[in-house]
Amino acid sequence: MKQALTVGDFSRVTHLSVKTLRHYHQVGLLDPDRVDPVTGYRLYTPEQIPTAQVIRRLRDLDMPIPDVKAVLATTDATARGEVIAGHLDRLETELDRTRSAVESLRNLLRRPAAAAAIEHRTVPPAAAAAITAAVDRADLLAWWHGALGELHATVQAQNLDPTGPTGGLYASEIFQDDHGEATVFVPVQGLVRAVGRVESFLVPAAELAVITHHGPLADVDLTYGELGAYTTRHEISVAGPLREYYLLDARHTRDTTRWTTEIGWPIFRAEHDR
Known part of the structure; x- marks a missing residue:
């Protein structure tokens, strides 16, 4: 027994x-x-x-x-290894997400009390190559990476000359309803031929309150918060998409702490700054 x-x-x-x-x-x-x-x-x-x-x-x-x-x-070592490896991959993804959240919280706690510089800017319309799609907020960053890669490859393949920094337009519904229209664009000189998702696009003129965000986009909401609070106190907000310009991003450096993004909030101005 x-x-x-x-x-x-x-x-x-x-x-x-x-x-x-x-x-x-x-x-x-x-x-x-x-x-x-x-x-x-x-x-x-x-x-x-x-x-x-x-x-x-x-x-x-x-x-x-x-x-x-x-x-x-299973007695199949390969099949057993695949199950374990798949779970480890999910753990690493969750760990990356946790690290990002921890770093974002640290950035919030370390944030200086002094207000960031905010400028007024008049932006004229600009011809551009662009990709536009309706995007879920949860998928926005992944869509952004993919769309920018396709966009820049097309601009290069068509020998188009950029006339300004790469940018993005984001409808308020993305943040209010977790789903809305997003556009990434490259202002260019020359005829844009529609290929894949890339189309010719006219970036609309706008009056903007602009703030500069330094660092990864994971905590860009902190800078949005500063800009939103400023416009609430000092400006008249108008309907229109929020705007971003990527002065330094993944195309330039893998060091996300060096990334530089300008954020524009549409406002109404009765007269220009003198």
């Missing part, structure tokens, strides 16, 4: 609580070797200890129970 371990002994050996072992039995992740028909006690064997140790480590990495089952069920 196999040597039996009570659930208490098995818990002490594996460092899995009795409550956890009961749960794993209920969900079919780790069944006891047998259940005493009289007492209902769960009994385990020493041979189950390595399996329990693997389960504990996978669950410590927050691997979902269905994935743990898949790892334990």
